[in-house]
Amino acid sequence: MSQFTLEPHPNPVSPEARAALVEAPSFGTVFTDHMARINWSAGGAGWHSHRITPYGPLQLDPAAAVLHYAQEIFEGLKAYRWADGSIRTFRPAANAERFARSARRLALPELPPEDFIDALHALVEVDQAWVPSKPGTSLYLRPFMFAAEPFIGVRAAHEVFFLVIASPVGAYFKGGVAPVSIWVDQTYHRAGPGGTGAAKCGGNYAASLVSQEEAYSHGCEQVLFLDAATSTTLEELGGMNVAAVMADGSVVTPPTSGTILEGVTRSSLVQLIRDRGREVAERPIELAGLLEAIKMGQVVEVFACGTAAVVTPVGRLAGTDFDVTVADGAPGALTLSLYEELTGIQYGLREDKHGWTHRLL
Ligand code: COI
Numbered sequence: 291m292s293q294f295t296l297e298p299h300p301n302p303v304s305p306e307a308r309a310a311l312v313e314a315p316s317f318g319t320v321f322t323d324h325m326a327r328i329n330w331s332a333g334g335a336g337w338h339s340h341r342i343t344p345y346g347p348l349q350l351d352p353a354a355a356v357l358h359y360a361q362e363i364f365e366g367l368k369a370y371r372w373a374d375g376s377i378r379t380f381r382p383a384a385n386a387e388r389f390a391r392s393a394r395r396l397a398l399p400e401l402p403p404e405d406f407i408d409a410l411h412a413l414v415e416v417d418q419a420w421v422p423s424k425p426g427t428s429l430y431l432r433p434f435m436f437a438a439e440p441f442i443g444v445r446a447a448h449e450v451f452f453l454v455i456a457s458p459v460g461a462y463f464k465g466g467v468a469p470v471s472i473w474v475d476q477t478y479h480r481a482g483p484g485g486t487g488a489a490k491c492g493g494n495y496a497a498s499l500v501s502q503e504e505a506y507s508h509g510c511e512q513v514l515f516l517d518a519a520t521s522t523t524l525e526e527l528g529g530m531n532v533a534a535v536m537a538d539g540s541v542v543t544p545p546t547s548g549t550i551l552e553g554v555t556r557s558s559l560v561q562l563i564r565d566r567g568r569e570v571a572e573r574p575i576e577l578a579g580l581l582e583a584i585k586m587g588q589v590v591e592v593f594a595c596g597t598a599a600v601v602t603p604v605g606r607l608a609g610t611d612f613d614v615t616v617a618d619g620a621p622g623a624l625t626l627s628l629y630e631e632l633t634g635i636q637y638g639l640r641e642d643k644h645g646w647t648h649r650l651l
Contacts, residue, residue, distance in 0.1 A: 292340075294412040299323040299344040305419070312422045315458040317598065318430065321345050322417040322456045326409040329438075330399045332448035337405060342412050345455065351440035355447045361437035362492040363392040365406075366597045367554075368428040368459075369414050369650055371421045372638040377414060377651040379431070380636050382407050384554045388490060389433065395489040397446035398435055406433060407648075409454045414650045422458045426466070426633070430459040430598070462529075462598040463511055467629055469605025469621050470594065472527065473505035474514045474577065476609055480525060480549075482518035487525070487549035494551075498528040508608055512594065516577060517549065523574040525549055530596030531556040532604070534580060534589045535624050540569040555595045555632070561644065562631055563624075581607065581614050591622025601629040 302323040303311070311320045322345060329339045356362050365385045369377050386403035393400045410431055414421070421429040433454045437447030463470055478501050481487025486494055498513065505513040505528070514532065515525045524544050526532060531553040533543035541563050546552045560570045583589040584607070592604035603626070605619035616622075634640030635647065 292408050292412050294326065294340045294342050294408065296342045296412075296416060297344065298416075308419060312420060312427075312458045313424075315422060315427055315460045317459045317462045318457050320457055322413075322420040322429070322458070324413060324416050325456075326413040326454040328401070328405060328409065328452045330401075330450040330452065337399070337401065337452075340405070340409075342416050348451075350438065353440035353442050355437035355439055355441055358442055359437070359444060360491070360493045360496065361396055361398060361447055362434065363389065363396050363398060363436075363490055364432060364434035364492065365389050365490060367410075367431050368597060368636070369410075369421050369431060369456075370428050370636050370638070371423045374638070376638075376649055377418060377421050378636075378638065378647045378649050379410060379414075380648070381554050381558065381646045382410060382648050384557070385433070388552060388554070389435075392489040392491060393435065395486055396491050398437070399450055401435065401452055405452075409433065409452070411650055413454050413456055417456055418651055420456065420458055424460075425637075427458065427460050428636075430457045432457065459598075462596075462600075463602060467600075467602065467621065467626070469603040469616075469619055470511040471509060471606040471608065472512050472514045472592075472594075472604050473501075473508045473510035474516065474607060474609035475501040475504065476516065476521065477501075478515075479518035479521075480515040480528075483549060485518075485549065488546065488552060490551060495529070502528045510606075510608060514607070517574075522578070523576055524580065526551060527594055530594045530599040530602075532592065532594055533559070534575065534583075535591035535593070535622060536583075537588050537590050539624075540571065541624075542571045542573060542575055544575055545572040553596055555597055555600065558632060558646065559595055559601065559628055562628060565643070581612055584614050584616055590617050591625050592616050593622065593625040593628070601625055601632060
């Protein structure tokens with residue numbers, strides 16, 4: 291079935307050392323023994339050389355176009371160990387389809403969704419012992435694709451590499467599901483109309499880093515970007531989407547109108563909230579109105595969401611001329627119950643009504 295040939299790691303991490311690494315993982319610092327690879331060449335060869343190889347440094351020409359023009363895209367999803375011993379992932383077809391959309395925007399070749407999903411299967415099969423089992427832990431899967439051709443003229447590359455690496459992870463934020471503080475950037479924007487905001491490309495994250503550093507300097511864990519055209523409405527955080535809960539129980543979140551990432555976690559939560567009979571409005575949210583509504587008690591919760599962040603309460607919004615605490619800084623009831631419901635589905639503890647879980651092993 292799988293077209294992936296296996297080149298086993300000659301010297302994998304010992305079971306004892308692996309158990310220690312998997313025991314209490316942080317986010318994104320430890321990687322498994324192997325990686326999946328597929329190459330693409332223009333001129334008819336297309337996608338070829340499907341392999342699982344030892345994890346390790348790549349040999350890349352210094353002229354590889356990605357190093358100069360950032361022609362790169364990536365994805366993020368997780369593999370969860372269930373109590374019955376199986377290993378599942380969550381809505382991989384949604385990531386595969388978004389990866390294809392990102393590829394089109396970055397003039398990269400589209401990887402067939404079957405190859406994307408087969409690569410996850412092949413890698414998780416060989417590195418299954420790296421999937422942690424403690425509550426809240428998982429194996430983070432990072433598919434990515436970039437221009438590998440050594441050519442510094444500016445055009446779409448003719449040689450492209452696709453890889454998947456994997457990392458045992460715990461919570462993205464040090465405090466786990468504790469409320470985070472958000473710095474609202476009133477200087478820089480992440481993306482503009484017609485730009486690459488909806489694509490999951492490294493350049494969007496590169497553009498966010500100076501703002502993220504600014505956020506850290508103000509004691510905040512994440513930055514929130516405003517729209518590039520008017521600097522008045524919320525877009526998304528540096529690495530996740532954002533939503534607010536109104537006192538009447540309805541939820542608002544910025545629309546996916548081209549400048550923000552179409553989060554898989556975001557769309558799953560929109561569905562779960564609607565399943566509860568609550569209204570979700572995907573509409574522009576004015577920053578000034580939001581701050582006022584928080585102060586007046588009309589907005590009772592704010593949360594961040596993403597594959598890495600899952601569902602994280604926001605306790606504070608700060609900027610150059612404001613510093614507002616959301617509902618005394620305590621995690622909101624809806625935020626916590628959405629975290630429980632979503633992770634319950636992902637770990638096989640709750641009914642999966644929408645058929646979102648996908649068995650890898
Ligand atoms: C994810 O949530 O998986 C992401 O890709 C965000 C990230 C850059 C950590």
